[in-house]
Amino acid sequence: MLIRDVEMFIEHCENKGLATKTIGSYEQTLRLLMLYLDEQGITQTEKITHTVIQNYVRQIKERGKYTVTSNPNSGNYQERRLDFGKKVSDVTINNYLRNMSAFFGWCVEEDLILRSPVKRGDYIKVERRPLEFVSDEDFRKLLRNMNTASFSEYRDSIVIQLLLDTGMRVNECLLIQVTDVNLQKRYIYLPAENTKGKKGRYVFFSDKMATQLQRWIKYKDRYRDSDFLFCTNKGKFLEVNNFEANVRKYAQRIGLKDIHPHVFRNNFAKRFLMSGGDIYTLSRLLGHSSVTVTEQAYLDVNQDDLAEMYRKHSPLSKII
Incomplete structure (x- = not known):
């Protein structure tokens, strides 16, 4: 039975220790697929053919966003959404296909x-649409307009700086505990259970960041009792979606659009390459499984960037 196989697959993912977000995405995709298959009278996994998948994708395109839900009693009132029934993006469809x-x-x-x-x-x-590049001036302006007299805004300003300085994923950053930080050797250890690839790795930070972190830890410990490096006002884990909402709010203050935490990771990658860093080292720092992943996801280097990089490394200019 299809439903039994799906349940066994989800259990397999849990046993492998996959991220909750990843498992949730798999389950949502598969439950939506099962709704369609139930309409077609298909209940056996082996009865799902390539043609069935093609027809399902065609129906997704025709129906549009939020016209089908895996939980009709969720109370989300999908029909009230402004984008209800609008075109499902190609990226979303590819995500469905990847999960299936x-x-x-x-x-x-x-x-x-x-x-x-x-x-x-x-x-x-x-x-792929390139992510926003935050200029030096915009980054300084962003930090200047954050109220560091407030615990939460001071915390967020340190998180933003650390994301740009290390290239970490935001969820990796928010899971850091104070004991993971080595201020003397300028590195943070990310345990395997906190990384996307489920492999522990080290990320490194600058001397300037070390000074900022040292001040932050002293400040945090005075007012909050928490093992997390970046905790909430109540000393609890800071949720990714809450931090993302905060970043959008700070960006709006200075008129920046399309700014979210992942932009800082992307900016780190581009700045690393522009400074003469090699892609193999970058791939290791970002925690990617291969250099190919890095090339596909993070190389937002345009013609002007290439020209600047060339000028820094021109062979003749170093000889004459």
Whole structure:
């Protein structure tokens, strides 16, 4: 039965220690798929063909956003949303296909089916839109307009600086405990259970950041009793979505658009390369599984950037 196989797959993901967010994304995708398959009278995993998947994707495009929910009693009132029924983006469809592919790949490994009904050609080619680049002046302006007399804004200003200085993912940063920080050797250890790839790694910070962190830790310890480096006003874990909302608020104060925490990771990557860093080292620092992932996701280098990098490394200018 399909529902049994889905439940076994989710249990397998939990046993592997995958992130809760990843498991939730898999389950939501598969429950939406099951709703469609139920309408088609398909209850067996082995009955799902490539044609079925193609028809499902076609229906997603035709129906639009929020016209189907895996929980009709959730009380979210999807029809009241301003984007209700609007086009589902190609990125979202690719995410659905990727999640379904993970499930069917597991089914093949478990000998439940012979081959996956999701094919490479099903994915939609999407031109990646470069993330915003925050200039030096805008970054300084962002920090200047944060109220460091407030515990939460002082905390967030340190988090923002650390994200730009290290290239960490925001969830990795917010999970740091004070004992993970080595101020003398200028590094932070990220335990395997806190990283996306489930591999522990070190990230490094500058002397300036070390001074900022030392001041912050003394300040935090005076007023909050928490093992987390960046805790809430009540000493609890700071949720990623709350921090993201804060960053948008700070950016709006100075008229910056499309600024969210991941922008700082992207800016770190670009600044590292522009300063002469190599892509292999960058890939290690970002915690990517391969250099290919880094190339595909973080190389927002335009023609002007290439020209500047060239001028720094021109062979003739170093000879004559």
